[in-house]
Amino acid sequence: MAEVDLVVPVREAVSNVQLRYALRSWQANLPHGRVWIVGYKPAWLHGVEHIPTRQTGTKYANTTAAVRAACEHPDVSEVFLFANDDMFVMEPLDAMPVLHRGPVRDVEAYYATRASGAYLRGMRETRDLLAEHGYPDPLSYELHVPLPVSKAGMLQALDAGRHLTVLHKRTAFGVLNEIGGERIEDVKVLHRGPRFDRSTPFLSTMPDSFAHGEVGRVIRTRFPRPSTYELRGR
Template sequence: MALDIVVPVREGAVNEQLRYALRSWAAHLPHGQVWVVGYRPAWAVGVQHLPTRQRGTKHENTTLAVRAACQHPDVSSRFLLANDDMFVMRPVDEMPVLHRGPVRNVETYYAARAAGDYLRGMRETRDLLAELGHRDPLSYELHVPMPVDKAGMLDALDAARHLDAVHKRTLYGNLAQLGGAEIRDVKIMRRSPGGFSEDDVFLSTMPDCFAAGHVGAHIRRTFAEPGPYETRRA
């Protein structure tokens, strides 16, 4: 049985990255229902909508959204957790489990860039995992969909109730002992060419480089036709 897709969505009527992410999933990623959790743009049709309040930080809002999806009886017991800026560029038979390598290596990368709450959350999640017996955890903070078991994710979120910037994917992936294959992160941060290949299976973008960069143009060319999850006049 194909897994549902759960995608937390921030408030905002214009979300072109979501539009093209939905087109890419419809074309290339086998799935059941799509659950938009949080805000559903008026143009998004054929998706299930699970409203949530968005009054906290980005981390708190997405944690609330993931918890709501895990607690909803109609969401499949295993689902794919995605963001609205994750694109599946080529067909896959099923979504593999992927990770970014050891947290210690990812932490070194971000520590050189003064990453604020993100780095703090990484370190707090790492420390919690160490307390729970995972001394050298893997990072699952990739910009690709992630297979998730509802019960396991709820256990992970319960263990991190005291953290306001928990790295949910990393906490869950290690507690569930998912393993998986290591890849580099696929997030493209710049407008200029380079950093990606037109043969890449997965891509992710920042709003700016999606709107005005080479990677955004590539994604829009690939999925030029409207998909089943949008009104034709949007």
């Protein structure tokens, strides 16, 4: 069986050090075929495929356009791993499992006490969309870990939510395609301090927690050697 490709939407940035270390972690610990960078390709990258996309909308619209471009590209594997540039795999895996965050209603309650704005509105609109499709109590797949995705299934989800400004596309895909999976807590580390779960095979960071926090030090220490995806001396 052919290995699944990795698809990574990348925003415009000068260096993107998190991507560098994410690739090191994936090469060491996550079985995959080709790596597809969709959007902006940093100059130091080597040995990856590239799908350029226009990034003229919001970050949500840009990533949706990137995922659609990957799904419509004939050379991307029919099933691929949808990852972001701040997701790190810390231990060797045989294959990427399907993981979810529990019911959307629980995730919504968590965010409703801490934030408002486009992301929370998009969560609620995606929840309502899924209810209209027969899923009144859907699971959330908005975790900061790679997600196995089928091209046809993701295009179905993107089309269903085409009218939403902020579609939670991981959740829409997972629920509409009934992929199930195992529940975990989200692995995003927002702070600089030393208190975070080090037993999980997955970590994710913010730019600040990666650059200045203990979690970033742990990741950089774990993967000191360049991957084959980095040009020598860059």
